[in-house]
Amino acid sequence: MIRFIRALLADFADLLFPTLCLGCTNSLGENEVILCTKCRISMPETNQHKEPYAADLLNKFAGKVPVRFLASYVYFTKGGLVQKLIHGIKYKGRKEVAKEVAGWYGYQLRLESNLIKEIDVLIGVPLHKSRFQQRGYNQADWIAEGLSEALNVPNRTDVLICKRFKESQTRKNRLERWENVKTVFSVENGLAIQDKNVAIVDDVITTGATIEACAVKLLEAGCKSVSVLTLAAVHQ
Template identity: 75%
Template sequence: MFRFIRTLVADFTDLLFPVLCLGCSRSLGDNEKLLCTHCRINLPETNQHRLPYDQNLLNKFAGKVPIHFVASFVLYSKAGTVQKLIHQIKYKGQKEAAKEIAGWYGYQLKSESELIKEIDVIIGVPLHKSRLQQRGYNQADWIAEGLSEALNVPARTDILIRKRFKESQTRKNRLERWENVKTVFAVPNPEEIEGKNIVIVDDVLTTGSTIEACAIELLRAGCKSVGVLTLATTR
């Protein structure tokens, strides 16, 4: 009887407040999570984890900082499903979605890629404490947590810090982005990462300026290598 009542209440709640697909806003079915089957199947996956030394991605960092590998889960395009997903994750409180999707990617990496074998620590690109307070969460940390659980590699939020608040990178070009972040990050306890292989994670890889600034500080602090994993990348 109680099970029947719980099911009835749940069905009534779903009728009044349906759970919607984060990609197309249609109601999700019983076995769907975050995305409807159509949006999930049609995610523009890059398969870059199979080609981690693809020069197109590494060129974003060439001559600036030695990045061991770069891979992103899906391609980002304006007005596409991935843009909608990232917007929901970054600005609409969908932090659990960041973790869930990162988990999808993590299990894909675990079963199809050699990248994860030498990873010691996963680090999300940090937010300044004022931005963190404003937003309430750091989506990169939730992405790191999703990857961490799937890959069984520790995620740390205390290794890399953002020293100063900087304005949004969204409308800046490559040079402006670099000038905006080049002295922003720091590693307060270098002994924590000495000789370790670090992976930096973020939501979207665009020019690579922010990750470049993070990698410089991590390498300067004595880590062995830096790799990059993101949920999405621009073409």
């Protein structure tokens, strides 16, 4: 009887407050999560995982830091579906979206690439403790956790830290972004990445300055190689 009442209340709540697609805001159907089927099919996938060593992808790091490969799940365009997803993740408390969508990407990587063989550890780009307290979570860690479960690769949150608060990168150019982040990260527990292939995980890659700063510290700490996986990449 208690189970029946709980189920009835849940159905009633769904009727009054239906779960909505984060893309089009229509009600989600049975077996639909985060996005309706139409929106999920329309996700602007990059397919970068099929050519993750391409020079045009790695050019942003050329001459700065050696990055083994780079792959992003979808393209980010202003006002588009992916921006709605990222906005929900970062500013509306929808951390479960980060993990779910990252799981979709991890499943795709397992089916369509061999990149899993080149990753020993996943590490999300860390937040400063003040930003973490403000947001309540680090979206990059939740993305890394989604990838971790799909790829069966460990996710470490105790290696890379943000030791100094950095200003928002949104309105800065490449040089300003680098100056803003070049000294904010450090490595603790470096033994966890000794001679390991590390994949840095983040939500969106733009100029790559933040990831570059993380990569420098990880390589200095003795990891074997650094690669990059992100949910989104700004469409050039």
